[in-house]
Amino acid sequence: MGGTMDGTKRQRRGDTRQRIQDVALELFAEQGYEKTSLREIAEHLDVTKAALYYHFKTKEEILVGIFEDLTRPIEELIEWGRGQPHTLATKQEIVRRYSDALDGATPLFRFMQENQATVRDLRIGERFKERMRGLREIMIDPEASLVDQVRSLSAIFTLHAGMFAVHDLEGDPEEKHKAVLEVATDMITQAHAGTKPAQDEA
Amino acid sequence: MGGTMDGTKRQRRGDTRQRIQDVALELFAEQGYEKTSLREIAEHLDVTKAALYYHFKTKEEILVGIFEDLTRPIEELIEWGRGQPHTLATKQEIVRRYSDALDGATPLFRFMQENQATVRDLRIGERFKERMRGLREIMIDPEASLVDQVRSLSAIFTLHAGMFAVHDLEGDPEEKHKAVLEVATDMITQAHAGTKPAQDEA
Amino acid sequence: MGGTMDGTKRQRRGDTRQRIQDVALELFAEQGYEKTSLREIAEHLDVTKAALYYHFKTKEEILVGIFEDLTRPIEELIEWGRGQPHTLATKQEIVRRYSDALDGATPLFRFMQENQATVRDLRIGERFKERMRGLREIMIDPEASLVDQVRSLSAIFTLHAGMFAVHDLEGDPEEKHKAVLEVATDMITQAHAGTKPAQDEA
Amino acid sequence: MGGTMDGTKRQRRGDTRQRIQDVALELFAEQGYEKTSLREIAEHLDVTKAALYYHFKTKEEILVGIFEDLTRPIEELIEWGRGQPHTLATKQEIVRRYSDALDGATPLFRFMQENQATVRDLRIGERFKERMRGLREIMIDPEASLVDQVRSLSAIFTLHAGMFAVHDLEGDPEEKHKAVLEVATDMITQAHAGTKPAQDEA
DNA sequence: CATGAATGAGGATTCATTCAT
DNA sequence: TATGAATGAATCCTCATTCAT
Numbered sequence: 109m110g111g112t113m114d115g116t117k118r119q120r121r122g123d124t125r126q127r128i129q130d131v132a133l134e135l136f137a138e139q140g141y142e143k144t145s146l147r148e149i150a151e152h153l154d155v156t157k158a159a160l161y162y163h164f165k166t167k168e169e170i171l172v173g174i175f176e177d178l179t180r181p182i183e184e185l186i187e188w189g190r191g192q193p194h195t196l197a198t199k200q201e202i203v204r205r206y207s208d209a210l211d212g213a214t215p216l217f218r219f220m221q222e223n224q225a226t227v228r229d230l231r232i233g234e235r236f237k238e239r240m241r242g243l244r245e246i247m248i249d250p251e252a253s254l255v256d257q258v259r260s261l262s263a264i265f266t267l268h269a270g271m272f273a274v275h276d277l278e279g280d281p282e283e284k285h286k287a288v289l290e291v292a293t294d295m296i297t298q299a300h301a302g303t304k305p306a307q308d309e310a
Numbered sequence: 311m312g313g314t315m316d317g318t319k320r321q322r323r324g325d326t327r328q329r330i331q332d333v334a335l336e337l338f339a340e341q342g343y344e345k346t347s348l349r350e351i352a353e354h355l356d357v358t359k360a361a362l363y364y365h366f367k368t369k370e371e372i373l374v375g376i377f378e379d380l381t382r383p384i385e386e387l388i389e390w391g392r393g394q395p396h397t398l399a400t401k402q403e404i405v406r407r408y409s410d411a412l413d414g415a416t417p418l419f420r421f422m423q424e425n426q427a428t429v430r431d432l433r434i435g436e437r438f439k440e441r442m443r444g445l446r447e448i449m450i451d452p453e454a455s456l457v458d459q460v461r462s463l464s465a466i467f468t469l470h471a472g473m474f475a476v477h478d479l480e481g482d483p484e485e486k487h488k489a490v491l492e493v494a495t496d497m498i499t500q501a502h503a504g505t506k507p508a509q510d511e512a
Numbered sequence: 513m514g515g516t517m518d519g520t521k522r523q524r525r526g527d528t529r530q531r532i533q534d535v536a537l538e539l540f541a542e543q544g545y546e547k548t549s550l551r552e553i554a555e556h557l558d559v560t561k562a563a564l565y566y567h568f569k570t571k572e573e574i575l576v577g578i579f580e581d582l583t584r585p586i587e588e589l590i591e592w593g594r595g596q597p598h599t600l601a602t603k604q605e606i607v608r609r610y611s612d613a614l615d616g617a618t619p620l621f622r623f624m625q626e627n628q629a630t631v632r633d634l635r636i637g638e639r640f641k642e643r644m645r646g647l648r649e650i651m652i653d654p655e656a657s658l659v660d661q662v663r664s665l666s667a668i669f670t671l672h673a674g675m676f677a678v679h680d681l682e683g684d685p686e687e688k689h690k691a692v693l694e695v696a697t698d699m700i701t702q703a704h705a706g707t708k709p710a711q712d713e714a
Numbered sequence: 715m716g717g718t719m720d721g722t723k724r725q726r727r728g729d730t731r732q733r734i735q736d737v738a739l740e741l742f743a744e745q746g747y748e749k750t751s752l753r754e755i756a757e758h759l760d761v762t763k764a765a766l767y768y769h770f771k772t773k774e775e776i777l778v779g780i781f782e783d784l785t786r787p788i789e790e791l792i793e794w795g796r797g798q799p800h801t802l803a804t805k806q807e808i809v810r811r812y813s814d815a816l817d818g819a820t821p822l823f824r825f826m827q828e829n830q831a832t833v834r835d836l837r838i839g840e841r842f843k844e845r846m847r848g849l850r851e852i853m854i855d856p857e858a859s860l861v862d863q864v865r866s867l868s869a870i871f872t873l874h875a876g877m878f879a880v881h882d883l884e885g886d887p888e889e890k891h892k893a894v895l896e897v898a899t900d901m902i903t904q905a906h907a908g909t910k911p912a913q914d915e916a
Numbered sequence: 917c918a919t920g921a922a923t924g925a926g927g928a929t930t931c932a933t934t935c936a937t
Numbered sequence: 938t939a940t941g942a943a944t945g946a947a948t949c950c951t952c953a954t955t956c957a958t
Binding site: 918919920921922923924925926927928929930931932933934935936937 | 942954
């Protein structure tokens, strides 16, 4: 327990904070937040629990750190979206970019999705909701029919679910990924068409 | 403190097992499985922790009990689905019925969705996956294009997400519910149309 | 650690709560509150730490329990004092009774005196202050000169300090005890005489 | 956050040791010894914990340093007292000087009084007892009656208690201070009178 | 049908201290 | 003079579970 030498470490320097986040995310995603103990994280890193506390004030802060880092692209996407006209092309572009953003943070999103109950009363719960609210604002037209609004929402969830639920489908991962994107794009397109009868891009 | 309603509660008899399940589900859904302790459940019922063990062998068994009870309609739906021809009408009917089944067990499904990480290594995890597999079998045509398969999957997830994500949309709950069902039906219809070029029900 | 048999216990029944308080007070008084760990208390009783938590919600509650139990006589004394006329005889009687009350709870008072910093932000801190306020009210005449008020205060503190500081004086404990009481009585008498020029009991 | 006053604080040089002691005493007196962590002290000074260890070998040494510095006047007073005749005048002078010495180190004495349990097994515990023994030697006549000895002791404790207990009395601080000194002087006078029937200063 | 009493394992967190730089 | 990084030991507390009554 907590040895000190065995060749393949010690060269690391100053990256401990990052390594903690990496290992933590891996374990959080694999086993869930509550079921992952700090002891476990520490052991994976060959440091003591106390070392974690040097870098983060609480277990929760570790998660906050991960969230802030991995979630920035989405924040930027929303920022960008707010500055664009609400055209079909924009929305389609948002879907495309959001899909990319998700890809870049798959483990975090897997974690968020599979630990909603937990996340809800963690600090990141509110932060996450805010982002979602942001996404909705740039994707959903409040004037649209309820059905079309749901369609837009569904496009987002298709992307989310697409990250995992699709595993049990047969086929090449690349292909499946593309299929998910296509379906989502399709839905947002239908939602938009319903709203403004096809004349806006003309 | 404790008790469930109206003050006079000692008259209940033999229904303790059911009451435990009710309270447990309520708390599990509200706070998550790990964050709900047996002490808490017992307090809400005004009995001792030990009493719970008279009715259930473990904490997990309480959940299993709930799951079996509330999930039966879905099992039956799948059973039924297996005996039907793979027509559009059948699939639409499945969507309709599945939507109803979800309504009848909202707290359980909310729980399942928000505690996936936990559920995964509980006994009900595998049972749940089986059911999902069953659903897929009767909803998704393995011959269909990947995109159409994803569309079908998405229909299911639309129904799931529809239970909660829709809360932040404006509008009458009834209306929203209908909208969700309509979108899901729409998707399954499109999925089917893509597969078998529109001639089968004609 | 925490064995289960060795002859001389097991016959106890239901007195565990009391035994916890006894051992706890002994250790608290001997070593201080913070330096006494629950592990230590548990070991002295040959039970597990968790057993303590069956009987008390927190470490602090153990102390609260002790305080409530041992402090009751003082509360009653104050109650009694409030109903008496503010004569010399009354005050002398209060000093006598207070001295007795202290004797009945020496370890607790030793503890309170030696752990003031700690006690201050425990729940019993405020309770203690209240009692002291009560004592002052029945012992000190707010109309009296400052000097006489200090004299009364000093009588109280003489009693307190008398419990321990007197240890290093030579002589028979009984004798010392009496001497302390005499000095305190003397002081309260002088305080009273100053106030109301000697004619009230005549 | 941190810093001690007025924003510009980097100009200090070499006085770090002193500043550590100042902050430490402040916190020790306010919160108690055990409840004041080195982290806290360091933060108040805007340095790292490790820096404290450059100046002091242990947490306890910080306290020892403070004690030695602030307690010197009392040591000197005792020294002086030992060289004086045991007359009433001497004792009254000691009371007066001791009162002053206490005033010059109020926070330390507050600390000592409120943390006796802790102090007892720190190095300064024994040192403190020695000083008290010294004080007793010059204040208390071992030939005197027990009652008069207690009276002398009480004079000392009146001074101690006078530092704080008097807070809840109404009146001007200056006045109260004087009242306390008067009572203490009074007591020592009575103690002395009892011993040697009033003829020695005549 | 249920309680009272207890356990063993483990959780997050905090602390004084060390040491290479 | 100081810091950055880490440790080992301890702390309070919580939990699911057991069992005699």
